[in-house]
Amino acid sequence: MRVQAQRKTLARYVPGIAALLTLVLHLAGNAHYGFFRDELYFIICGFRPDVGYVDQPPLVPLLAAFSQTFGLSLFALRAVPAVFAALTTFIAARFAFELGGGRFAILITALVTTFAPELLAFGARLSPDTVEMAVWPLMALILYRMVRGASPRWWLVIAALTALAFWAKYSVAFFAVALVIGLLLTPQRSILRTRWFPAAIVLGAILIAPNVWWQWHYHFPMLQLLHNDYDKFMLKWPPFPMQQIMIMSPLLSIVWLIGLGWLFANARTRFLAYAYLALIAMMWAGDAKAYYSGPVYAYLVAAGCVPIERWTGVRYGWRVAIIAVLVAFAIPSTPFVMPIVPMQTFIKYQVALGNVFHINFHTEKNATNSIPIQYYADMTGWPQLERQVAGVYDSLAPAQRAHAAIYAHNFGEAAAIDLYGPPDSLPPVLSGNNNYWLWGTHGYSGDVVIDVRGYELLPYYRSVKRVGTFYNPDGMPYENNFPIWVLRDPKIPLSAIWPHLKNYSYAFGGL
Numbered sequence: 001m002r003v004q005a006q007r008k009t010l011a012r013y014v015p016g017i018a019a020l021l022t023l024v025l026h027l028a029g030n031a032h033y034g035f036f037r038d039e040l041y042f043i044i045c046g047f048r049p050d051v052g053y054v055d056q057p058p059l060v061p062l063l064a065a066f067s068q069t070f071g072l073s074l075f076a077l078r079a080v081p082a083v084f085a086a087l088t089t090f091i092a093a094r095f096a097f098e099l100g101g102g103r104f105a106i107l108i109t110a111l112v113t114t115f116a117p118e119l120l121a122f123g124a125r126l127s128p129d130t131v132e133m134a135v136w137p138l139m140a141l142i143l144y145r146m147v148r149g150a151s152p153r154w155w156l157v158i159a160a161l162t163a164l165a166f167w168a169k170y171s172v173a174f175f176a177v178a179l180v181i182g183l184l185l186t187p188q189r190s191i192l193r194t195r196w197f198p199a200a201i202v203l204g205a206i207l208i209a210p211n212v213w214w215q216w217h218y219h220f221p222m223l224q225l226l227h228n229d230y231d232k233f234m235l236k237w238p239p240f241p242m243q244q245i246m247i248m249s250p251l252l253s254i255v256w257l258i259g260l261g262w263l264f265a266n267a268r269t270r271f272l273a274y275a276y277l278a279l280i281a282m283m284w285a286g287d288a289k290a291y292y293s294g295p296v297y298a299y300l301v302a303a304g305c306v307p308i309e310r311w312t313g314v315r316y317g318w319r320v321a322i323i324a325v326l327v328a329f330a331i332p333s334t335p336f337v338m339p340i341v342p343m344q345t346f347i348k349y350q351v352a353l354g355n356v357f358h359i360n361f362h363t364e365k366n367a368t369n370s371i372p373i374q375y376y377a378d379m380t381g382w383p384q385l386e387r388q389v390a391g392v393y394d395s396l397a398p399a400q401r402a403h404a405a406i407y408a409h410n411f412g413e414a415a416a417i418d419l420y421g422p423p424d425s426l427p428p429v430l431s432g433n434n435n436y437w438l439w440g441t442h443g444y445s446g447d448v449v450i451d452v453r454g455y456e457l458l459p460y461y462r463s464v465k466r467v468g469t470f471y472n473p474d475g476m477p478y479e480n481n482f483p484i485w486v487l488r489d490p491k492i493p494l495s496a497i498w499p500h501l502k503n504y505s506y507a508f509g510g511l
Contacts (some may be wrong), residue, residue, distance in 0.1 A: 001465065006203050012102060014093065014097075014106045014107070014470075015089075015090045015094045015097065015106060015110070016090065018088040018089050018090065018093050018106070018114075019087065019090035019110075019225065020086065020105070020112035021110075021114075022085055022086045022088075022089040022110070022114045022123075023082055023083065023086035025358075026078070026123050026124065026338075027075075027078075027079060027082050027112065028081075028196065028340070029124070029219050029334075029338045030075075030078035030081065030082055030123075030124050030125070030338065030339065030341035031075040031078045031079075031285070032074075032339040032340070032342075033072045033339045033343055033345075033376060033379040033380065034074065034379040034380060034383075035074060035377055035379060035382065035416075035419075036125050036126075036203055036378055036379050037378040037379075037382075037411075037412030037415070038125075038126075038127060038412075039064060039125060039126050040382065040412060040415035040416050040419050041076060041411045041412060041415040042056075042060055042061045042063075042064035042065075042126060042433075043061070043064045043065055043068055043345050043415070043419055044414075044415045044418050044419060045058075045061035045064075045435060045451075046058075046061035046062050046063070046064045046065025046066070046108075047065050048439070048442065049061075049065070049118070050214070051210040051211055051213075051214045052210075052211045052214030052215055052372070053149075053434075053435045054218070054221040054434045054435045054437070054438060054504055055221070055222060055225055055434045055435065055504070055506070056128055056169070056222075057128070057167045057169065057170065057211050058167060058211070059131060059164070059167040059168040060126060060127065060128050060130065060131065060168055060169075061382075061442070063080050063126070064080070064126055065075060067079065070310060072198075072419070072420075077126055078124070078125065080130065081122065081123045081124065081125060081126050081127075081130040082123060083135045084131060084133060085114070085119070085120075085122070085124075085133070086128075087113050087134040087138075088113060088119065088122075088133045088134045088137065089110050090111050090136060091138050091141060091298065091481065092109050092110070092113040092137055092298040092299065092301060092302045093106045093109050093110045093113070093139045093140065093304075095109075095137060095140070095141050095144075095298070095302035096109040096302040096303075096305050096306060098141070099143065099144075099147070099302060099303060099306045099486055100306055101302070101305060101306040101309055101365060102167040102309055103277045104300075104309045104312070104319055105305040105306050105309035106218060106305075107323070108255075108305045108308065108309075108322060108323065108326065109251060109302045109305040110303055110427040111257050111323070111326045111330070112252055112301045112305070112326065113298050113301055113302075114253075115326070115329070115330035115333070115334065116248050116249065116252050116297065116301070117247065117248065117333060117336070117337050118248055118291055118294040119133060119226025119294065119297065119298065120296070120337045120338055121337040121338075122294060122295070124337055124338040124339070125375065128168045128169035129156035129169065129291065129295065130168070131164070131165055131168035131169070132168060132171070132294075132295040133168055133294065133298065134295075135161050135164060135165040135168075135172070135295070135363050136165070136171045136172070136175055136295035136298070136299075136304075137161075137295070137298035137299045138316075139158055139160060139161050139165075139175070139176075139179065139294070140179070140272060140275075140299045140457075141299070142154050142157060142158055142161075143158065143179060143183075143271075143272075144269070144272065145365050147188045147191060147271070148268070150334055151190065152194040152196040152197070153196055153222055154196075155194070155196040155197050155199065155200035156196060156199065156203055158200060158202050158208070159200035159201070159203040159204035159357065160203070160204075160314055162176050162204050162208065163203075163204050163207035163208050166204075166207075166208045166211070167208070167211060168180070169368070170222065170293050171283075171288070174279055174283060174286075174288075174292075175275075175279055175295075175296065176281050177278070177282070178275040178276070178279035178330055179226070179271075179275045180192070180276040180284065181275065181278040182270075182271035182272060182273070182274035182275030182276075182278060183271050183275075185274045186267075186270050186271040186274065187267070188268075188270075188271045188325070189303070189496060199216060205460065217398055218262060218438065220228065221504055224448065224504045225434070225505060225506070228504055228505045229505055229506055229507060230287065239283035239284070240280065240283065240290065241280060241284065243290035244290065244293060245465070246290070247290050247291055247294060248294075248297055248460055249329070249333065249506060251313075251325075251329050252326075252329070255301050255304040255305065255308070256297050256300035256301050256303075256304050257304070258298065258303075258304035258307060258341060259299075259300040259301060259302065259303030259304030259305070259306075259307075260273055260276060260300055260303070260304075262304065262306065262307045262405070263276075263300075263303050263305050266381075269303065272299065272303070276300065279293060280293060284460065291497045297385070300472050308322070325430050330435050331448030331454060335349060335350075336373060337454070339376065339379070342476075343376075343380075345373070346371075346376070347371060350372055353414065371474050371475075374414045375449075376508075377396060377474060377475050377476045377479075378412065378475065378476060378479070380406070380472060380474040380475050381470075381472030381474065381479060381480075382412075382419075382420060383416075383420050383471055384470075385413065385416055385417065385420075385452070385470065385472070386417045386419075386420035386421055386426075387417055387420075387469060388470055388484065389406060389417050389423065389426070389450060389452060389484065390421060390426060391468075392450050392467055392484060392486065393406065393450055395467075396448070397484075397501065400448045403444065403445060403447060403448065404427070404448040404449065404450060405427060405430055405441070405442075405444035405446060405448070405449045405450070405452050406426060406429045406430065406449070406450045406452070407429070407430045407449050407450070407452065407454045407457055408429050408430070408431045408452040408453070408454065409424065409431065409432060409433065409452060409453040409454045409455070409456070410431065410433045410435075410453075410480075411431060411433045411435070411436055412419035412450075413431075413452050413479075414429040414431040414433070415429075417429045417452070427438075427442070427444070428442050430442065430444065431454075432454075432456065432470075432498075432501030432502055432503045433503045433504075433505070434503070434505075437498075437501065437502045437503065437504070440498065441473065441494050441495055444494055445493060445494060445499065446487075446490045446493060446494025447488065447490065448488055448497075449461075449486070449487040449488075449490075449494075450484065450486055450487075450489070450491050451483040451484065451486070451487050452470075452471075452482075452484055453483065453486040454485075455499070455503055456500075456503070457487065457497070457501065458485070458487070460490055460492065460497045460500075461487040461488065461489060461491065462488075462489040462490075462491060463487065463488035463489045464485055464487055465485060465486050465487075465488075466483050466484070466485050467484055467485065467486050468483070468484040469481060469482070469484065470483075470484060472484055478508050
């Protein structure tokens with residue numbers, strides 16, 4: 001009885017404390033450098049609420065816009081992923097406890113879940129993966145409880161969670177199917193033989209129907225985007241399974257690989273191991289990006305920490321050594337995925353580390369900018385871009401300014417000008433990229449256009465005057481040293497040009 005009481009106390013307090021520490025870490029470290037280009041776009045999309053967007057479901061944009069209720073705030077925006085990171089740590093730690101882990105297993109589960117590069121990145125900036133990182137392991141935990149005898153009514157909760165994740169990112173469909181495959185391959189398939197399972201399917205279908213209808217109504221623009229970008233972002237080597245080790249780091253991947261083996265070795269948990277393999281197989285076959293599977297690793301880490309605790313037994317020296325290794329790994333790697341140190345300090349740090357280990361940290365080929373990490377580089381320069389465009393707009397004659405439009409090449413540039421511009425000082429920005437194309441011309445004739453790197457618009461104008469160059473040496477090469485034009489005298493009205501500007505893509509560097 002005393003042991004059971006101690007375990008209940010452990011379950012009640014330790015995961016919560018770990019989650020609180022994770023929250024504090026992210027709140028302290030996240031809100032630096034500036035808004036990432038996608039975050040700017042999320043906010044603008046959320047300010048124009050809909051049940052769907054070209055390149056994403058609506059939940060993350062709505063969360064982004066809600067975070068800005070009291071004014072533009074990077075801290076408020078990044079508090080959203082901080083909360084989801086804390087939830088992920090709590091769920092993983094709780095999972096380790098329910099798998100039979102004690103205090104040490106819960107502790108190292110929390111450490112690995114918090115500092116694994118991929119999961120740390122999901123919690124460091126707002127993205128569709130932010131929601132999935134907490135929802136996927138929670139779905140697995142509930143399913144594990146059902147296998148152990150929990151009420152089959154929990155299928156309805158799993159349906160609701162699946163729908164919640166779907167409204168953030170469509171890849172949860174792969175995970176849901178993988179979980180069912182895992183059950184079908186094991187005796188635990190018996191929990192499917194209940195009226196609550198088809199009821200859950202119906203409930204899930206109803207909950208996601210508005211977004212599916214939106215995609216259908218607009219001819220499934222998300223599929224068009226994926227098709228357009230198929231050869232632009234797919235990493236063909238190393239193979240997808242090896243990429244999984246890279247995104248979680250080779251050292252910390254030892255933990256989840258142990259967890260995968262341990263899940264296989266136990267009849268009651270084997271369905272979760274099969275689910276992981278099914279997920280990786282489906283994503284590999286579908287040429288998914290490596291990080292799409294990232295949310296699954298929280299429960300694999302929890303599973304790995306349980307046998308590690310048992311192997312170390314009462315040998316506290318081994319346990320101290322394991323914690324020391326985890327902390328020693330976390331300290332040097334964290335600045336690469338969380339903006340926790342000043343930008344100039346990080347630049348010097350990555351140069352010094354690169355010289356020691358002969359590593360080029362640039363994530364883009366042939367990049368020469370000082371900031372090696374693309375998502376850090378794309379947190380710079382946006383307010384300066386808006387100010388320069390506003391200066392061009394203000395320089396126009398009043399008669400031209402009254403009907404002048406602003407056009408930007410991609411959604412990052414467009415969202416930055418939209419968001420940083422003082423209210424009512426600039427017209428809504430136009431772009432052919434992703435949902436900006438669906439928002440259309442806002443009634444502008446196109447007689448006068450301030451064109452921000454929009455090469456695609458130039459052939460349609462007789463008068464093209466370069467009025468400035470935007471410099472941002474910290475930004476990505478395609479966001480530095482690009483032209484700003486004023487276009488006049490269109491060959492055809494902007495409404496007739498618009499269908500030709502459609503660009504469903506994340507490839508920002510091209511024309």
